[in-house]
Amino acid sequence: MALRRFDLEAGGESFAFKPETEDKIAFWRGKYPADKQRSAVIPLLWLAQKDNNGWLSEPAMREVADRLEMPYIRVYEVATFYTMFRLQPVGKFHIQLCGTTPCQLRGAEDLKEVCKREIGKQMYVTDDKRLSWEEVECLGACVNAPMVQINDDYYEDLTPDSFAQIIGRLKNGVEVAPGPQIDRVNSAPEGGAKTLTDAALFDGSRNAISKLPNLPEPAAEASAEATGKPDAGAPTNVKREEPTAGKATLIDTTSKPEATKDGMSAPKDKKD
Incomplete structure (x- = not known):
């Protein structure tokens, strides 16, 4: 970046904001708390440049510094850094x-x-x-x-x-x-639009479409209606095996053992 210096001779001795600019100054200062007013330095410098025929004089920078209670050098640093601020007179x-x-x-x-x-x-x-x-x-x-x-x-x-x-x-x-400065609107093609030219795209006539085309059909919902309790089947596995030492014995749970005089069940004869 080239060295930027402001024009001391052309700036005169004083500067004052235009009365109609005061509302804009209040707007920008109102965006920041009382102890952060220096944050408004860039917008106030921009307003000062506009009120000073398109450039920033040294008295204009001092006016901004005084309003924001900033050292002059801090405002000079901002004004000389950003090229959006012009430091010498310009034409209308x-x-x-x-x-x-x-x-x-x-x-x-x-x-x-x-x-x-x-x-x-x-x-x-x-x-x-x-x-x-x-x-x-x-x-x-x-x-x-x-x-x-x-x-x-x-x-x-x-x-x-x-x-x-x-x-x-x-x-x-x-x-x-x-x-x-040619036959185009903003950034549209020269000579007019070449695509999306159907008026029906913009007049609302296509708003009646209820769903997007080519989407898969939704799956049919399963019926939640009760069909009755199923019939109970006969019990199964009435015989079970109980392990003994080294051998599994099949116990018939459908027959009752014979009782002895003391009420205990008599053991059955085992067959080899």
Whole structure:
């Protein structure tokens, strides 16, 4: 980053915010607690730049510092670090020309030649105070390259001829419509949309669709209706084996043993 210094001579001795800006200042300061007011330094510097014809003078920085109770040097550090803050006078219409790769590949170099021819070198202000320009980094409109930002508006899809016409109109006080300078809407294709052109997609007539197509059919729900208690079957496994020493004996549980006089069951004869 190049060394950035503010213009002490051009800044004058004082600065004051415009009365209509006070509500905006209160809005931004209201976002931060009383002990964190310095957090509003960037939005207040931006408002000061707007109220100072598009650039920040040293008295404007001091005014921001006084309002936020900050040391002057801390405000100077912020203003000189961010290139969104301009530290010398600019024209009524300040052109920021994107020179980053997408715009450069699409013709930004030719647009720079137009600026040099119609205005002069970078940051030079024309004698009528109407125009100035500078090259900046990406402005985020790569799909509409090459493009420039003039004050707060984007002018996109430029050619050297269309850009020269814009500059000529601004010189003569003629209003220029921002946005793409070719037959397209925002970032849509030139000449109009090529897809999704069926009006029925957007007029609500397709809202009657109850389900999405090609989905699998839901499985049938099993009946939860009772069918009665099943018949009880005859008992099984009435005979069981009980282990003895070295041999399993089959016990018939269907026959009753004979009782003795003392009430005990008499053992049956064992057959080998």
